[in-house]
Amino acid sequence: MTPLDASAPVGPPLWLLAELTYRCPLQCPYCSNPLDFARSGDELSTAQWLDVLRQGRELGAAQLGFSGGEPLVRQDLAELIGGARALGYYTNLITSGLGLSDAKVAAFAAAGLDHIQISFQASDPELNDALAGSRKAFRQKLAMARAVKAAGYPMVLNFVIHRHNIHQMPQILQLCEQLDADYVELATCQYYGWAFRNREGLMPSQAQLRAAESQVNDYRARLHARGAPMKLIFVTPDYYESRPKACMNGWGSLFLTVAPDGTALPCHSARLLPIDFPNVRTMSLAEIWYHSPGFNHYRGDAWMPEPCRSCEDKARDFGGCRCQAYLLTGDADNADPVCDKSPYHDRILAARTAADHARTGLDDLLYRNARNSRLLYRG
Amino acid sequence: MNPVPRIRRGFRLQWEPAQACFVLLYPEGMVRLNGSAGAILEAVDGERDVETIIERLRTRFPDAGDLGPDVREFLREAERQHWIEWQ
Numbered sequence: 087m088t089p090l091d092a093s094a095p096v097g098p099p100l101w102l103l104a105e106l107t108y109r110c111p112l113q114c115p116y117c118s119n120p121l122d123f124a125r126s127g128d129e130l131s132t133a134q135w136l137d138v139l140r141q142g143r144e145l146g147a148a149q150l151g152f153s154g155g156e157p158l159v160r161q162d163l164a165e166l167i168g169g170a171r172a173l174g175y176y177t178n179l180i181t182s183g184l185g186l187s188d189a190k191v192a193a194f195a196a197a198g199l200d201h202i203q204i205s206f207q208a209s210d211p212e213l214n215d216a217l218a219g220s221r222k223a224f225r226q227k228l229a230m231a232r233a234v235k236a237a238g239y240p241m242v243l244n245f246v247i248h249r250h251n252i253h254q255m256p257q258i259l260q261l262c263e264q265l266d267a268d269y270v271e272l273a274t275c276q277y278y279g280w281a282f283r284n285r286e287g288l289m290p291s292q293a294q295l296r297a298a299e300s301q302v303n304d305y306r307a308r309l310h311a312r313g314a315p316m317k318l319i320f321v322t323p324d325y326y327e328s329r330p331k332a333c334m335n336g337w338g339s340l341f342l343t344v345a346p347d348g349t350a351l352p353c354h355s356a357r358l359l360p361i362d363f364p365n366v367r368t369m370s371l372a373e374i375w376y377h378s379p380g381f382n383h384y385r386g387d388a389w390m391p392e393p394c395r396s397c398e399d400k401a402r403d404f405g406g407c408r409c410q411a412y413l414l415t416g417d418a419d420n421a422d423p424v425c426d427k428s429p430y431h432d433r434i435l436a437a438r439t440a441a442d443h444a445r446t447g448l449d450d451l452l453y454r455n456a457r458n459s460r461l462l463y464r465g
Numbered sequence: 466m467n468p469v470p471r472i473r474r475g476f477r478l479q480w481e482p483a484q485a486c487f488v489l490l491y492p493e494g495m496v497r498l499n500g501s502a503g504a505i506l507e508a509v510d511g512e513r514d515v516e517t518i519i520e521r522l523r524t525r526f527p528d529a530g531d532l533g534p535d536v537r538e539f540l541r542e543a544e545r546q547h548w549i550e551w552q
Contacts, residue, residue, distance in 0.1 A: 146483025
């Protein structure tokens with residue numbers, strides 16, 4: 087095996103995630119936005135975003151996600167979609183569905199939008215709306231999922247899965263089929279941002295996870311037997327693994343995120359790291375991707391301490407996730423503690439034990455809103 | 466009437482200079498196609514039937530031998546992957 091080294095050529099970014107805004111009408115307690123989003127600077131203007139999209143396409147990015155926050159909050163979304171589509175991107179809108187309307191669905195189609203992903207919090211209105219912190223969320227999501235399909239879009243439905251909704255798996259899958267979803271993402275919480283803060287109240291127990299996995303596998307087999315094209319993607323939590331995920335397919339390898347204020351990141355969580363990331367207001371995307379210290383920080387393997395340095399898997403999993411290493415060990419250089427070779431793996435085991443005994447109710451979770459963000463980062 | 470394949474709705478075939486290959490783009494995903502897969506899907510336009518596609522590829526690649534079995538097998542695989550639909 088040839089170990090990666092810092093002189094290995096860096097390929098182009100193929101995926102660009104445009105986080106247009108941190109504003110959002112919902113308050114999901116597992117939001118991946120930073121805890122201190124309320125003190126983020128001004129959002130990029132329409133012209134600045136269009137310039138970022140042009141530069142990204144020139145570098146080679148082909149997939150583009152419009153995300154947030156809730157991207158529908160941006161009044162210039164149709165213009166950004168039109169600009170992106172004209173550049174040749176495959177354009178994905180990643181939305182809660184709140185703020186969407188039949189007229190917007192049609193306007194985005196006319197602008198060339200390729201696909202809409204709608205997120206749900208649960209399979210019934212009571213739990214969904216309690217998690218989202220909005221009484222009308224579920225009804226609106228159902229209506230918009232139907233509008234998206236009626237307009238002929240392919241549709242991804244995304245359910246973030248945790249200990250409070252994982253028991254609904256059969257109902258979730260039935261709902262997705264009723265809504266004629268093309269893809270279903272069952273994404274167990276990843277513990278960053280607000281989800282890390284609420285981890286004990288969100289993480290499913292191993293028994294819950296096993297039951298859900300078996301339900302998903304059964305459903306998938308039945309879909310396959312009927313030749314139904316709906317695809318199920320179940321992302322299980324890496325806290326139940328003994329080897330880390332190849333996070334983002336390697337740092338600065340395929341993915342480029344631009345945050346609402348123009349900060350460029352190798353993934354949407356990386357902002358929590360004590361690294362100085364560049365901003366598209368002051369640096370070109372090419373300079374950022376190929377030459378900035380932030381993007382080169384964890385490329386190659388020269389930065390790795392043991393046990394990663396001498397590990398035969400280091401070119402496969404890159405030592406796991408830098409954010410997880412930082413959150414759980416205080417040093418982002420360390421091996422991801424998911425790995426059972428990490429001296430900090432006991433912290434993962436402790437989280438599993440806690441998940442077996444957690445009594446946290448929905449009311450005990452810290453909900454994602456500007457007030458809580460300011461409370462956490464006062465002064 | 467012979468069956469006519471088309472690229473599945475919501476999917477897009479596109480030449481990517483940065484990757485020097487055809488890619489098939491779909492919701493939040495991308496398949497990089499090798500030369501022959503790219504050439505076959507490029508001929509799938511929703512109007513040509515399979516025989517016409519094979520004939521077109523024979524003209525384009527006269528030294529490639531009997532392309533028919535490979536093209537049919539690839540289209541079956543593309544159908545299994547839900548990349549194409551029949552009309």
